[in-house]
Amino acid sequence: MSTLVVARLEWRRLLVRPLAWVLAAMTLAWLGWNFTLLLGSFLAGQIQRAALPDGPGFTDLVAVPLLGQLAQMAFLVVPLLTMSVLAGERRNGTLPLLFAAGVPASRIVLGKYLAILAWLLLWLLLTLSMPLALAHATHLDWGKLAAATLGLVLMLAALAALGVACSGFASHPAIAAAAALIVALALWSVNLGAQMAGVNGGAINWLAMSTHVQPLLRGLVSSADVLWFVLLIALSLALATRRLATEMEHG
């Protein structure tokens, strides 16, 4: 129950801060504009594609690229949303209020994580509503779209967990945002050197987030990829919980 109380408190704080609204408005406006461009390009090339029996459709050329753009934006949006969740509480001096209410560190972290995740899922849903609004007028590859959506959900969940962990360790929200951005970008492109050298397997490629997101965006769901995200989320939340518990213990 205390997890939900913390989640509700964090959700409320998120909704009354202008940052969440500004981020939502700006990113959705940008994604809306890009959706229009992608749709225009799709309609312009429709005649040429009609000659191809298995050519790319609306899902490949509009819906999935739109989700890909949301994924790119998430690298900036998620750290900005998560930066204050614990570092802000620490700065306000309000963390001891949660400790004193007998809420365990794990529930504080989980509650805050769930609130951020709810915002991100709403953001994803609003983005998805753009291609879905045309579902009646075009042919959607539902399987591919579902796989890409799952990929985005897992990616947003992982970035949010990373952001919460960085906020747990930072003394200032700005430091938390910078750290989350750097860690996320490093995790995305950790295999860049290996790929440039022509290495396409091994541990370094397994470590990279891009290795696990791209198959999902192409419609390929693998339990190994899902597990990678689950491990990253669990590790990040465990680290944040450990940090908070230590703070509670040592002051």
Next chain:
Amino acid sequence: MTTIIPATSAPVLELEHLDRRRAGRPAVQDLSLTLPRGQVLGLLGVNGAGKSTTLSMIAGALRPDRGSIKLNGVDFLEQPELARTWIGWLPERAPLWPELTVAEHLAAHGRLRGLRATALRAACTSIIERLELQPLARRLAGVLSQGQRQRLGLACALLHKPALLVLDEPANALDPVQVAALRTLIRGQAAAGTAVILSTHLLAEVTAICDRVVILHEGKLRHDGAVRANDHAALEKTFFEIAMNPRPARAA
């Protein structure tokens, strides 16, 4: 919601041999004391004497390195969730979420302390009336004056009708009228059976409202005795003797 306290003859609070180090030095050393129902205990000491560390441990925000804390005979360190309903805490400088309104603060605190739906609404309405927070109810905590923040912090501490009220310098930034109201409120809480710990730098505050005074110095209990009503001079003498004398004296 009324706090359900088990029928026991145990004191509301029992501290036994509490130790706590902070920033590499002992902040509280071997502190033991008990507090019965309805008593107002004044906690005095110079800056760095260990008052806030002691209160943070009692409130459940900080774990002691050694020793035990019992609430109504139950080991609080074994069951930290007891703090949720049994303790009301006003930390120094009343930390608040600046983006929430006064009413939202009270609701959030109530939920954190286990109040639900009707009980929560009733508790919020009651405390808003009692502390005259109606004009501020829709105002953001971030724009409140220091005195208003303090009143909101006090309302949050009292909301769930705790058995033990822990107040860290509650009169900070209050005007004389508000200080008088605070004294009446604390005495009223004590009369209703709530045990109160009041940390302050103001000796007059202690002689005006406390039944008992404890003086800490360098993390150790140096004086524990009854307060003679309005005998400010005697308390001042004891306080300065302890504050100026680095050698530990036996507790009275």
